[in-house]
Amino acid sequence: MSSPVSNETRRIRTLITGHVVPETEKCIQCGICSFSCPIGIDVRLHAWNGEDIEDPKCLTCGECIEHCPRGVLHFEVTGLFNEAKQ
Amino acid sequence: MSRYTIIGTGVAGFSAAQTLRGLEPKAEIKLISDDPHGYYSRPGLAYYLTGEIPEKQLFPFYKKGKINLDVQHTVARVTRLDPKSHTIEMNPGGTQEYDQLLIATGAHSAPMDVPGSDLKGVVTLDSLEDTRHILSIIRHIKTAVIVGGGVLAIELVEGLVEQGKKVHYLLRGDWFWSTIFVEAESRMIEHRLVEDGVTLHHHTEIKEILGKKGKVIGVRTSSGEVIRCDMVGVGIGVRPQIELAKAANLQTDRGILVNEYLQTNEPDVYAAGDVAQIYNPQSGQSVTDNLWYPARKQGRTAAYNMTGQHQAYPRTVSVNVLKMGGVMTSIIGSIGTGRDEGPVYTTRGSSETWKQLPNTIATELSTGISNIRLILGQQKLFGAIILGDQKISRQLKEMINDQVDITPIHDQLLQPGPQLGKVIMDYWVKTKK
Numbered sequence: 001m002s003s004p005v006s007n008e009t010r011r012i013r014t015l016i017t018g019h020v021v022p023e024t025e026k027c028i029q030c031g032i033c034s035f036s037c038p039i040g041i042d043v044r045l046h047a048w049n050g051e052d053i054e055d056p057k058c059l060t061c062g063e064c065i066e067h068c069p070r071g072v073l074h075f076e077v078t079g080l081f082n083e084a085k086q
Numbered sequence: 087m088s089r090y091t092i093i094g095t096g097v098a099g100f101s102a103a104q105t106l107r108g109l110e111p112k113a114e115i116k117l118i119s120d121d122p123h124g125y126y127s128r129p130g131l132a133y134y135l136t137g138e139i140p141e142k143q144l145f146p147f148y149k150k151g152k153i154n155l156d157v158q159h160t161v162a163r164v165t166r167l168d169p170k171s172h173t174i175e176m177n178p179g180g181t182q183e184y185d186q187l188l189i190a191t192g193a194h195s196a197p198m199d200v201p202g203s204d205l206k207g208v209v210t211l212d213s214l215e216d217t218r219h220i221l222s223i224i225r226h227i228k229t230a231v232i233v234g235g236g237v238l239a240i241e242l243v244e245g246l247v248e249q250g251k252k253v254h255y256l257l258r259g260d261w262f263w264s265t266i267f268v269e270a271e272s273r274m275i276e277h278r279l280v281e282d283g284v285t286l287h288h289h290t291e292i293k294e295i296l297g298k299k300g301k302v303i304g305v306r307t308s309s310g311e312v313i314r315c316d317m318v319g320v321g322i323g324v325r326p327q328i329e330l331a332k333a334a335n336l337q338t339d340r341g342i343l344v345n346e347y348l349q350t351n352e353p354d355v356y357a358a359g360d361v362a363q364i365y366n367p368q369s370g371q372s373v374t375d376n377l378w379y380p381a382r383k384q385g386r387t388a389a390y391n392m393t394g395q396h397q398a399y400p401r402t403v404s405v406n407v408l409k410m411g412g413v414m415t416s417i418i419g420s421i422g423t424g425r426d427e428g429p430v431y432t433t434r435g436s437s438e439t440w441k442q443l444p445n446t447i448a449t450e451l452s453t454g455i456s457n458i459r460l461i462l463g464q465q466k467l468f469g470a471i472i473l474g475d476q477k478i479s480r481q482l483k484e485m486i487n488d489q490v491d492i493t494p495i496h497d498q499l500l501q502p503g504p505q506l507g508k509v510i511m512d513y514w515v516k517t518k519k
Contacts, residue, residue, distance in 0.1 A: 023480065024379070025405055026405060026406075026407045027379070028129035028130060028378045029127040029129075029130065029146050029378070030130030030132075031127065031130060031143040031146060032130075032133055032139055032143075034143070035139050035143050044146055048146065069133065071407045071476050071479070074480070
């Protein structure tokens with residue numbers, strides 16, 4: 001089914017309008033997420049505290065999600081920037 | 087001011103210490119363990135072994151080697167507990183008094199009970215010291231034999247494959263982890279292990295570990311075959327460390343028996359984590375968990391009760407998500423027992439609650455790259471196992487945990503087709519609103 005919005009556009013939109021969210025109960029605190037973050041955000045600490053990664057420096061590059069061996073992290077669309085635009 | 091003592095620096099002990107410090111900023115909190123490294127991510131050892139993370143990454147909350155909780159950490163073995171006089175004996179350290187005590191001694195890997203199990207080269211993956219030991223001898227190892235059917239064994243298999251070793255994996259049943267997985271699920275994982283170069287040996291146990299000059303040179307299997315190797319990795323299961331409690335006349339079974347407030351039969355002694363066997367008033371049974379997050383929650387609950395704040399252990403469904411053979415796998419809620427292979431030790435990374443199952447039906451969908459098994463009653467989902475694509479695992483976990491009424495989609499779940507994911511996703515969205 002064709003869509004007027006390409007998958008790539010969709011992906012970029014998600015990245016700029018969402019953030020990384022942990023599921024604390026899956027996390028075993030191995031720290032691979034923090035280790036793989038290119039700008040040194042302590043993603044693991046967020047997971048321990050059950051906090052979304054709302055750090056303004058977060059690039060939403062997805063490295064932490066990609067490397068987590070326990071499927072703890074996922075993107076969630078927050079609509080923050082959409083609301084700001086309106 | 088109360089004096090709190092916690093025996094064990096795993097996640098249950100650490101979580102209790104952190105909670106106690108939050109509740110009572112000025113209280114005296116002592117952490118005692120015979121693991122010299124204190125609190126670290128034990129499940130993370132698997133990724134240290136594969137080389138994915140450096141050792142220092144295993145230590146959360148440490149700054150310059152110190153944990154900022156203002157707790158006194160003593161490396162010692164607690165040799166005796168006397169609940170009547172509220173004292174423990176430590177070596178080194180002598181006798182110490184406490185007001186409230188938490189036993190969070192965890193579970194240790196069960197040793198092999200075969201000739202040769204004391205040879206150099208017989209290893210396990212229980213602690214940081216174990217992992218350091220494997221890595222210290224790894225360059226001399228060409229071939230390893232791994233035995234055991236759960237998480238610990240497969241972590242050893244994958245770690246050694248990643249280190250470039252030839253690995254023989256001995257399984258005593260028809261397929262990998264047959265007490266949890268059905269055949270199709272297990273074969274997905276086995277297939278990937280074989281692709282990675284692992285040689286699988288089904289219906290095979292070690293009868294003897296062969297040695298020369300005190301070192302492993304091979305194993306003799308139940309079929310009489312000799313497999314040459316220079317390392318034997320043992321992951322046959324874990325045993326809760328209940329000896330201290332038993333000697334102190336605390337009530338024990340498989341673990342230390344505690345009520346839903348994590349209190350033992352001695353009012354000022356609590357237990358949490360892998361060592362605790364917790365009473366569930368709903369089922370009337372006492373069960374153990376060998377999972378990280380329940381241990382953390384138990385530590386927290388115990389801490390509240392130790393300070394006098396009565397709080398029952400908040401039960402949620404037990405979940406474990408991990409990669410096995412590179413296949414992302416979620417095990418959620420009650421999934422029943424696959425095959426009963428006789429008395430086996432509890433497996434690390436598992437929960438006895440997975441095996442509690444009322445009258446249910448299992449439904450299964452396999453798409454080649456993923457496999458979904460749902461355990462459902464007439465009105466609700468009891469459990470799920472998802473291998474491969476995890477798109478609906480979070481939704482299933484929530485539906486199981488929240489005991490969502492599935493009556494409207496019950497028939498569709500019983501006849502799963504390619505639309506199963508959509509049915510579950512749409513229903514989850516609908517019930518979320």
